[in-house]
Amino acid sequence: AQTVTQSQPEMSVQEAETVTLSCTYDTSESDYYLFWYKQPPSRQMILVIRQEAYKQQNATENRFSVNFQKAAKSFSLKISDSQLGDAAMYFCAYRRYSGTYKYIFGTGTRLKVLA
Amino acid sequence: GAGVSQSPSNKVTEKGKDVELRCDPISGHTALYWYRQSLGQGLEFLIYFQGNSAPDKSGLPSDRFSAERTGGSVSTLTIQRTQQEDSAVYLCASSHTPTRWGGGNTIYFGEGSWLTVV
Numbered sequence: 001a002q003t004v005t006q007s008q009p010e011m012s013v014q015e016a017e018t019v020t021l022s023c024t025y026d027t028s029e030s031d032y033y034l035f036w037y038k039q040p041p042s043r044q045m046i047l048v049i050r051q052e053a054y055k056q057q058n059a060t061e062n063r064f065s066v067n068f069q070k071a072a073k074s075f076s077l078k079i080s081d082s083q084l085g086d087a088a089m090y091f092c093a094y095r096r097y098s099g100t101y102k103y104i105f106g107t108g109t110r111l112k113v114l115a
Numbered sequence: 116g117a118g119v120s121q122s123p124s125n126k127v128t129e130k131g132k133d134v135e136l137r138c139d140p141i142s143g144h145t146a147l148y149w150y151r152q153s154l155g156q157g158l159e160f161l162i163y164f165q166g167n168s169a170p171d172k173s174g175l176p177s178d179r180f181s182a183e184r185t186g187g188s189v190s191t192l193t194i195q196r197t198q199q200e201d202s203a204v205y206l207c208a209s210s211h212t213p214t215r216w217g218g219g220n221t222i223y224f225g226e227g228s229w230l231t232v233v
Binding site for chain 1: 146148150156157158160163165171173174204206208213220221222224226227
């Protein structure tokens, strides 16, 4: 069974600084998708970024980028130039390529942005 | 509507009562997911519907939990004989048909139903 682990329950970053959130996962499959979701206090989950496992190039979306290390089964999220609006819970998630398409989520990392 | 709609937003119920939580997915989305988020916890998968296929019920924690999806659209999650440990936020999400090649790769969440069992 696939598992997703986020070992940092909480992180803090100064406004305008850079922070990296960690995620590791376990799977025996070679093809899959990985995601980072953001959950602000409003509870609305929002997709931040996604990565296809077959792509070697790391995904980027504006100030958000990932460091995908397939062999190490690591998928970290880097937030550059942190803003107050980035404060939220961040969840790492895994989805298989085939079969059941359920998403498996980690336990989340609460990010605090300090002014 | 434009997004995934869930009702009620908040529900307080007495232990032992049954509750129904409703999810109205985005129009045209064939996939529908239910997750449970307990305080300070991650998202726990409950059930997944895809079109007319048999749902993946592997995450339902007990036989007190059931869900149905009528007409491939609206879904109802029912919890019978509620217990205090059922207190959580129940999140619904929907997407286009997931495919091996990336279809349905963006799931859209509702704002959740916050259930409190007293």
